[in-house]
Every structure is written in C-alpha cells, then in structure tokens.
Amino acid sequence: MNRAHEQYLVGLDLAGRRVVVVGGGQVAQRRVAKLIASGAVVEVVSPEVTPAVEGMAAAREIAWTPRRFDDGDLEGAWYAIAATDDPAVNQQVTSEADRHRIFCVRADDGQAGTAVTPATGEFDGLTVGVLARGAHRRSAAVRTALVEALQAGVVDDSAEDPLPGVALVGGGPGDPELITVRGRRLLSRAQVVVADRLGPRDLIDELSPDVEVIDASKIPYGRAMAQQRINELLVEHAKAGRFVVRLKGGDPFVYGRGFEEVQACAEAGVPVTVVPGITSAFAAPALAGVPVSHRGVAHEIVVVSGHVAPDDPRSLTDWEALGRMTGTVVLMMAVERIGVFADVLVANGRPADTPVVIVQDGTTRIQRTVRATLATAGRVAKDEEVSPPAIVVIGPVAGLDAPGPGGAGAA
Numbered sequence: 001m002n003r004a005h006e007q008y009l010v011g012l013d014l015a016g017r018r019v020v021v022v023g024g025g026q027v028a029q030r031r032v033a034k035l036i037a038s039g040a041v042v043e044v045v046s047p048e049v050t051p052a053v054e055g056m057a058a059a060r061e062i063a064w065t066p067r068r069f070d071d072g073d074l075e076g077a078w079y080a081i082a083a084t085d086d087p088a089v090n091q092q093v094t095s096e097a098d099r100h101r102i103f104c105v106r107a108d109d110g111q112a113g114t115a116v117t118p119a120t121g122e123f124d125g126l127t128v129g130v131l132a133r134g135a136h137r138r139s140a141a142v143r144t145a146l147v148e149a150l151q152a153g154v155v156d157d158s159a160e161d162p163l164p165g166v167a168l169v170g171g172g173p174g175d176p177e178l179i180t181v182r183g184r185r186l187l188s189r190a191q192v193v194v195a196d197r198l199g200p201r202d203l204i205d206e207l208s209p210d211v212e213v214i215d216a217s218k219i220p221y222g223r224a225m226a227q228q229r230i231n232e233l234l235v236e237h238a239k240a241g242r243f244v245v246r247l248k249g250g251d252p253f254v255y256g257r258g259f260e261e262v263q264a265c266a267e268a269g270v271p272v273t274v275v276p277g278i279t280s281a282f283a284a285p286a287l288a289g290v291p292v293s294h295r296g297v298a299h300e301i302v303v304v305s306g307h308v309a310p311d312d313p314r315s316l317t318d319w320e321a322l323g324r325m326t327g328t329v330v331l332m333m334a335v336e337r338i339g340v341f342a343d344v345l346v347a348n349g350r351p352a353d354t355p356v357v358i359v360q361d362g363t364t365r366i367q368r369t370v371r372a373t374l375a376t377a378g379r380v381a382k383d384e385e386v387s388p389p390a391i392v393v394i395g396p397v398a399g400l401d402a403p404g405p406g407g408a409g410a411a
C-alpha cells in the first residue's frame with residue numbers, strides 16, 4: 001500500500017458476498033463477528049480456531065475449512081482478511097488476493113495489505129469509522145470518544161425526526177455508567193424526561209437545556225395519585241408529539257411500577273419501548289463484594305418487597321416458605337422493618353446466625369455496607385442509622401469473604 005496517499009474510507013455492502021478469513025485466532029474471531037453482522041458469506045480457513053469461531057461454524061453462521069491456506073482459496077471472494085500468526089502465510093494470502101484483484105487486509109502488517117479495518121462504532125443507525133494510518137490506539141480512542149459523545153448527546157445528530165411515544169428506560173442503580181447503551185442512546189434523543197429520585201441523576205445534568213425534565217419524585221398527592229399523574233404526563237407529552245423518556249431507577253419492572261406505565265400508554269394508544277435496566281437488587285450487593293448466588297452455596301435467589309409488614313393484609317409474600325429457604329433472600333424497601341423481617345424469618349426456621357449484609361446507596365459515591373446476622377439485623381440497622389435506599393441480603397452468600405482492593409467493586 002502506498003503511504004504517500006491517504007486511505008480511502010468506504011462502506012462495503014458484503015451481504016450475500018463471499019469473504020475469506022485466513023486464520024482462526026483472536027483477531028480473526030473479532031473480524032468474523034462483524035462480518036457475520038454485515039451479512040457476508042464467511043469462510044474461515046485455518047487448521048485451528050478459537051472455541052468461539054468453532055461455535056459460529058457449528059451454528060452454521062460461517063463455513064470453516066480446517067486446514068492451511070492454499071492458492072485457489074480466494075476464488076469467488078470479494079474481500080479477504082489474512083489474520084494468521086505466520087507472516088509468510090499472510091504474505092501468500094495477500095499475493096493471491098492481489099492476483100485476483102480482491103481487497104485484502106493484512107492483520108499483522110497493515111501497510112502490506114490493500115485494505116485496512118477502521119475502528120468502528122455504532123450509534124442509533126450511524127456507523128462511525130476512524131482510520132489513523134496504522135495508529136490503532138489513536139483510531140480506537142477517537143472512535144470511542146465519538147460514540148460516547150453521541151451517546152451523551154454532546155454531538156448533535158438530531159437532524160432526524162423525533163422518535164415516537166415513550167421509552168421506559170431502566171437507568172440502573174445510580175452510577176451513571178450502569179445504564180445500558182440503548183437506554184443512554186434513547187435518553188440523548190429525549191425531548192421530555194420524567195425522572196425518579198433513584199437512578200442515574202448525573203445523566204440528567206448532561207441533557208441539553210431545551211429538554212424538559214420533570215422530577216416525578218416531586219409530583220404531589222399520595223402514592224396512587226402520583227402514579228396516575230405520572231401516567232397522564234407520559235401520555236400527554238407523547239400525544240403532543242414529544243419523545244418522552246421515563247427514566248427509572250434500576251429495572252423498570254423490578255418493583256418499579258413500570259408495567260402500570262406501559263398499560264397506561266397502551267390504553268391511550270401511545271407506543272412504548274421498554275429498556276431493561278440493571279436492578280439494584282443485584283448490583284448493590286455485587287459492588288459491595290456480595291454475589292447473590294455462588295456455586296455450592298446458594299441455588300435460589302428470591303427478591304422480596306418489604307413495603308408492607310408480614311402481617312399486613314395486603315402482603316402477598318409467603319414468609320413461611322422464605323423461612324424454610326437455605327438460599328438468598330434480597331429485601332428491597334425494607335429499611336424501616338428490617339428487624340420485623342429478620343424475626344419472622346427466624347420464627348419460620350431460618351437460623352438466627354444467618355449472615356446479613358445491608359448495602360445503602362449502592363453503586364453511588366456514598367455507598368456503605370453494614371454487616372449483621374438475622375439475630376442482630378434490626379438493632380444494627382438502627383445503631384448504624386441505616387437509611388433508604390438500601391438492599392438487604394440474607395443468606396450464606398452474605399457471609400462470604402469479600403475480595404480485597406482491586407476485587408469486586410473496583411472501577
């Protein structure tokens with residue numbers, strides 16, 4: 001390749017076209033996944049391949065020819081990638097490609113091929129490609145920065161029509177990096193955001209000033225009325241032609257009343273997109289070094305709402321069954337009544353020395369962890385002035401040794 005000239009960046013339509021990848025290691029694996037996504041008819045030629053490539057062949061996503069490259073293998077190909085760890089074989093592939101006028105990437109030496117793979121990223125139907133004349137770290141860094149800027153709405157691509165309806169987005173447990181890529185993308189397109197008290201509040205700050213932000217936690221009246229007003233707001237704004245993101249803490253369907261909002265929109269004929277989120281029920285313990293399941297320790301996880309007491313006639317929870325369990329019980333909305341729940345579990349058979357971990361403000365800068373047992377949980381929570389939001393993990397997993405610095409929870 002003549003480096004006196006800049007490279008010509010192009011988008012290839014490879015759908016239904018034969019592409020030959022020579023080599024079956026990590027580099028080939030990365031390229032093959034992208035090629036499959038582009039609809040190419042991929043053949044991998046290599047005596048050995050990674051388990052992932054073997055899986056793709058077993059699933060008939062690609063064809064695998066398990067031998068060394070031979071002249072003639074590029075017959076009928078539109079594009080080729082030489083990605084073996086043997087420069088002589090890669091040279092043989094590029095020479096053959098040259099003879100047939102097939103563009104060919106040489107993974108070990110970009111300059112020796114006739115094409116290079118740009119660093120690419122996807123955002124909402126856009127594909128961003130960056131070439132940096134062989135400076136791979138630079139192209140990858142610029143690509144990542146561009147995609148992040150698009151995700152955050154810093155780069156404005158809003159020339160398109162607004163999206164329709166409402167997106168019910170699980171914002172994750174609080175750390176702004178724990179929202180999903182899809183959630184972040186839709187948030188950057190929002191014209192109205194209806195936000196909860198819990199969830200990634202920092203992301204609200206990043207929104208452009210013309211986005212209307214409605215703080216749902218400040219909507220007046222009692223619980224039921226507030227929910228009804230939220231439903232009305234979603235419908236009103238969407239019907240006025242604005243794209244509404246309902247940004248909720250954790251996952252919308254884990255004690256988040258998300259399905260009520262879906263139903264309200266459906267009844268009003270407003271289209272809804274649901275974007276699941278990372279629930280605090282699992283994320284908060286994880287970042288406190290507590291796995292909610294562990295091989296040979298817990299084979300069941302039950303996530304329980306503590307918003308009503310066990311003897312409340314509205315309670316739908318089978319506390320007797322929970323008392324018999326040996327696995328993990330995760331309590332949400334339970335701070336006020338930790339002692340009551342602990343007592344009822346012990347009364348129903350759970351040993352009093354069962355370990356308990358309480359994680360307050362999980363995944364945020366002020367996260368803190370308090371340890372106790374079922375016998376002491378109520379008192380410890382009071383003495384330590386535990387306040388909502390908090391997750392209570394009960395069971396042997398709460399007694400596992402937490403990893404030290406650099407282990408779980410480290411960024």
Ligand SMILES: C[S@@+](CC[C@H](N)C(=O)[O-])C[C@H]1O[C@@H](n2cnc3c(N)ncnc32)[C@H](O)[C@@H]1O
Pocket residue numbers: 173174198199249250251252253254255256278279280281284331332333334359360361362363364388389390391
């Ligand atoms: C109404 S529920 C919403 C749960 C949310 N949909 C989810 O999936 O995380 C509120 C409860 O979630 C828990 N919670 C939410 N965010 C939390 C966090 N960052 N740390 C600890 N607990 C949290 C607390 O138990 C809180 O009382």
